[in-house]
Amino acid sequence: MHFTLSDLIADITQNGVESGAELVELSIEEIYSQKKDEIHFMVRDNGKGMDEETLRRATDPFTTDGVKHPRRKVGLGLPFLIQTAEQSGGGWNIESAPGKGATVTAWFDLRNIDTPPFEDAPGLFRTALMFDGPREMLLRRVRKGANNLPDLDYEVRKTEILDALGSLDDAESLILLRDYLQSLEEE
Numbered sequence: 001m002h003f004t005l006s007d008l009i010a011d012i013t014q015n016g017v018e019s020g021a022e023l024v025e026l027s028i029e030e031i032y033s034q035k036k037d038e039i040h041f042m043v044r045d046n047g048k049g050m051d052e053e054t055l056r057r058a059t060d061p062f063t064t065d066g067v068k069h070p071r072r073k074v075g076l077g078l079p080f081l082i083q084t085a086e087q088s089g090g091g092w093n094i095e096s097a098p099g100k101g102a103t104v105t106a107w108f109d110l111r112n113i114d115t116p117p118f119e120d121a122p123g124l125f126r127t128a129l130m131f132d133g134p135r136e137m138l139l140r141r142v143r144k145g146a147n148n149l150p151d152l153d154y155e156v157r158k159t160e161i162l163d164a165l166g167s168l169d170d171a172e173s174l175i176l177l178r179d180y181l182q183s184l185e186e187e
């Protein structure tokens with residue numbers, strides 16, 4: 001099965017949306033240097049959070065049952081993110097407590113051949129914005145030091161997008177959204 005880092009992070013973002021959060025934050029930082037090339041993701045929500053038992057089950061590869069996503073070949077979710085990060089020289093961290101939301105971070109070594117391709121930030125941001133639920137989403141994007149590519153550092157808020165586009169549920173606004181998100185990468 002072919003998948004991208006964007007697929008993995010979209011799934012983690014969906015968990016944030018399903019947690020009942022008012023605010024979901026998604027940040028993508030790509031940092032290139034002589035020492036290492038790394039991409040770092042963070043998804044933070046202020047939803048219901050997880051107790052220790054829920055967190056243990058959620059990160060255990062054997063509890064992915066495929067029931068909720070019956071057409072998927074592999075249950076994505078946290079176990080898949082963890083496995084992918086660990087198999088490619090990356091890492092992960094989760095902080096959560098009941099009523100305190102959750103913060104999931106994962107990082108990947110962009111020089112490791114076992115790291116799946118990223119895909120792109122505009123595509124992942126568009127997917128995130130299309131999830132129904134949180135009143136606000138804060139999307140942050142950083143890229144530093146990439147060969148022949150400009151440095152980037154920008155933020156997008158769901159409420160601003162909705163103000164500008166009116167809604168996100170017709171084809172025309174989704175096209176405008178795609179073009180707008182794409183334009184932010186071409187500063």
Ligand SMILES: Nc1ncnc2c1ncn2[C@@H]1O[C@H](COP(=O)(O)OP(=O)(O)O)[C@@H](O)[C@H]1O
Binds near residue numbers: 015068078
């Ligand atoms: N951000 C989160 N906030 C609260 N609970 C979460 C969060 N992320 C994961 N969970 C818990 O972990 C479970 C497993 O997550 P996941 O592996 O993505 O599978 P799924 O979302 O299909 O249930 C969820 O059903 C939920 O109980």
Ligand SMILES: [Mg+2]
Binds near residue numbers: 011012014015077078
């Ligand atoms: Mg999930």
